[in-house]
Amino acid sequence: MKKIIPAQEGDYYLSPEGYRVFTEQYHLKRGYCCKSGCRHCPYGYDKNKD
Template identity: 55%
Template sequence: MTQELIEGEDFYFNENGYIVLTAKFHLKRGECCGNGCKHCPYDYVNVDEPERTKLLASPKSSQREDLRTNAS
């Protein structure tokens, strides 16, 4: 059964109109999809190198712990 996504909880629209999935959505999914999502709470474990290293080194990656903590 497919669950309906809730705007502001599971996703939001960025300034370009794209859907951005939240850490809460990813935690409900249960695993890294490997796409290098902005709010990945799984340390990008399924993203291929060298992209994974770049993502982990980015300033946004330092916010991942906060996203995991606040996702519930």
Template identity: 60%
Template sequence: MKPVERKRKMPGLADDDYYFSPQGFVVFTAAYHQKRGYCCKNGCLHCPYGFKKEK
């Protein structure tokens, strides 16, 4: 019997607020950032505010 894959849940977050990368990291979506209402200036992958972190 094949094991059933279940999505890990993050308490307090909606399913459309995040996903897990193949490496197991939590990645916040643009929907989450817009709900939060401001840019944290960390260069997030899905930043809806257009912030690009300089290398």
């Protein structure tokens, strides 16, 4: 079961289209890569290469 990490200030921002974009800070708190090609992935995942 995945651990739920509550979002705090600095964990995300809203894109011009209104989407929630998670920051590197949030990804590091979560502790793993979801392999979705996140914009601020600190784990080096690139969905175009994998």
